[in-house]
Amino acid sequence: MANWYDRAIIYQIYPKSFQDSNGDGIGDLNGIRQRIPYLKSLGINAVWLNPVFVSPQVDNGYDVSNYYAIDPSMGTMEDMENLLSELHDAGIRVIMDFVLNHTSYQHPWFQDAIHNKDSIYRDYYIFAKGKDGKEPNNWGSFFGGSVWEKDPAGTDEYYFHLFDKKMPDLNWKNPEVRHAMLDVAEFWLKKGIDGLRIDAFIHIGKADLRQNYPTDSDDDQPIVAEPFFANLSQVQKWLRPFCKQIKADYPDTLLLGEAASANVNLAVDYTLPRNELMDTVITFRYFTENLTKLDESFSTRYQPRDLDIPAFKQNQVVWQQTLSNVSLPTLYWNNHDMSRVATRFAKDEQQVKGLAMLMYLQRGIPVIYYGEELGLKNLHFDTAEPFNDITVDEFLASAIKAGKTKEQALEMVSKMHKLAARNVMPWDDSDNSGFTTGEPWNVGVPANADNVAGEENDNNSVLNFYRQLIDLKKTDLFTNGTYYLFDTNRYTYVYERDLEDEVGIVAVSLSSKKEMIELPIGNYDIKLKTGTCELVNNQLTLAPGSGVVLIKK
Numbered sequence: 001m002a003n004w005y006d007r008a009i010i011y012q013i014y015p016k017s018f019q020d021s022n023g024d025g026i027g028d029l030n031g032i033r034q035r036i037p038y039l040k041s042l043g044i045n046a047v048w049l050n051p052v053f054v055s056p057q058v059d060n061g062y063d064v065s066n067y068y069a070i071d072p073s074m075g076t077m078e079d080m081e082n083l084l085s086e087l088h089d090a091g092i093r094v095i096m097d098f099v100l101n102h103t104s105y106q107h108p109w110f111q112d113a114i115h116n117k118d119s120i121y122r123d124y125y126i127f128a129k130g131k132d133g134k135e136p137n138n139w140g141s142f143f144g145g146s147v148w149e150k151d152p153a154g155t156d157e158y159y160f161h162l163f164d165k166k167m168p169d170l171n172w173k174n175p176e177v178r179h180a181m182l183d184v185a186e187f188w189l190k191k192g193i194d195g196l197r198i199d200a201f202i203h204i205g206k207a208d209l210r211q212n213y214p215t216d217s218d219d220d221q222p223i224v225a226e227p228f229f230a231n232l233s234q235v236q237k238w239l240r241p242f243c244k245q246i247k248a249d250y251p252d253t254l255l256l257g258e259a260a261s262a263n264v265n266l267a268v269d270y271t272l273p274r275n276e277l278m279d280t281v282i283t284f285r286y287f288t289e290n291l292t293k294l295d296e297s298f299s300t301r302y303q304p305r306d307l308d309i310p311a312f313k314q315n316q317v318v319w320q321q322t323l324s325n326v327s328l329p330t331l332y333w334n335n336h337d338m339s340r341v342a343t344r345f346a347k348d349e350q351q352v353k354g355l356a357m358l359m360y361l362q363r364g365i366p367v368i369y370y371g372e373e374l375g376l377k378n379l380h381f382d383t384a385e386p387f388n389d390i391t392v393d394e395f396l397a398s399a400i401k402a403g404k405t406k407e408q409a410l411e412m413v414s415k416m417h418k419l420a421a422r423n424v425m426p427w428d429d430s431d432n433s434g435f436t437t438g439e440p441w442n443v444g445v446p447a448n449a450d451n452v453a454g455e456e457n458d459n460n461s462v463l464n465f466y467r468q469l470i471d472l473k474k475t476d477l478f479t480n481g482t483y484y485l486f487d488t489n490r491y492t493y494v495y496e497r498d499l500e501d502e503v504g505i506v507a508v509s510l511s512s513k514k515e516m517i518e519l520p521i522g523n524y525d526i527k528l529k530t531g532t533c534e535l536v537n538n539q540l541t542l543a544p545g546s547g548v549v550l551i552k553k
């Protein structure tokens with residue numbers, strides 16, 4: 001029997017930014033409850049909530065200090081239970097973000113570990129002695145600087161953190177840690193949630209901590225030595241019992257893993273049913289960008305870049321074909337960790353629609369980032385302060401040294417940084433867009449004025465296009481059909497979905513000029529389109545940025 005998530009259309013909600021119900025400027029659980037009618041009208045059937053656990057918010061909830069309670073800024077446990085119940089009544093499943101690689105430094109385990117060197121929780125984290133008066137190795141954190149921080153207890157040891165120094169990594173080598181995290185997961189599954197989006201699971205295994213990452217540099221700066229802490233063999237070994245137990249106790253649970261740097265072969269390993277791990281994975285290797293226009297005279301970290309269309313087509317078809325008899329790929333354009341598709345890749349509103357059509361009608365599970373269905377763009381920030389990010393400071397210094405103005409550098413950061421993609425949801429054209437009666441937590445300059453109320457009654461809006469697209473995705477053809485990418489020129493993306501006698505063709509132009517495509521012989525009905533297209537004697541003509549879905553009669 002098919003699983004419910006084989007037909008899932010997931011809507012990712014960043015709770016802080018979706019709807020504030022109490023005027024404190026921070027979105028919350030009751031705010032989401034208020035917007036259930038909107039979620040239902042959109043046609044989605046599952047929501048993924050970014051973390052709502054108790055947290056000091058060093059990393060917007062990904063630093064958890066209590067896995068068994070709701071952060072007060074989000075509401076109460078009763079609010080969470082009510083939200084679960086009402087979403088289920090609306091036919092919408094709930095997927096919770098689950099952070100298992102690290103905790104907050106305020107978590108009682110870590111606090112006990114650093115205040116009592118004989119604590120049993122000392123081994124819940126990764127501690128190591130320094131080497132030659134320095135850190136144990138030269139590995140660098142994803143958030144800048146070293147992965148090592150001096151033990152606050154004043155010993156000669158350091159503790160390990162892949163992310164912020166206030167987010168110490170858990171020691172998954174310790175079976176007690178593995179057992180404790182399973183207990184947390186099952187606590188929430190017992191509450192009635194339907195799935196777990198498992199954050200950063202590929203990092204739970206680390207190489208020998210004595211091993212430096214070889215470099216030819218003499219500056220002694222930390223290096224993000226990802227091969228030493230991503231996708232190691234221990235990940236599967238330690239995670240398999242965790243996943244097996246969840247499936248044994250709650251068989252309908254969706255396990256959606258964040259495998260940021262996994263290639264397609266690792267995705268097979270992680271999702272092959274007999275491996276008893278994930279059902280599907282999200283990978284940042286999904287997109288191929290054109291790096292030829294980057295300015296090498298300064299840091300490229302936040303320099304905008306276009307989609308490399310030929311490489312993107314190759315990448316997509318490899319993922320589609322490699323996973324065809326294994327699992328469903330996760331289909332997405334953006335999320336809370338990257339800039340919005342309308343800023344990053346799309347040139348205009350029409351291309352936003354075309355890219356959505358291109359992506360979500362492929363074989364796989366769509367994950368739509370809140371506001372994406374409005375064509376929402378990144379915020380713009382005039383200062384560096386809101387980012388509170390050492391990598392932004394480093395980029396600005398590098399760009400200014402190379403001759404860029406501060407304004408130019410900040411414009412680049414705003415186009416690429418994840419904070420700028422965490423806009424408050426624009427519901428209407430009132431003060432603060434109907435999000436809050438207070439001051440929004442994320443205050444930047446909106447790049448566009450689109451909002452739900454304004455798009456509701458516009459038949460040509462991005463919102464209503466997404467509704468039609470979601471309805472089409474729910475059909476058997478676009479859920480269960482096979483996938484075949486046509487050989488076309490570099491600026492068109494054309495594929496076929498087949499299911500028994502049904503045939504559908506999706507054709508999208510990514511070109512700045514008119515494109516002509518020869519289709520297989522047959523009679524076709526236009527099911528959905530954006531822009532201008534013309535079909536004469538099996539020759540399809542697409543205007544720049546246009547797209548169409550054809551169903552063979």
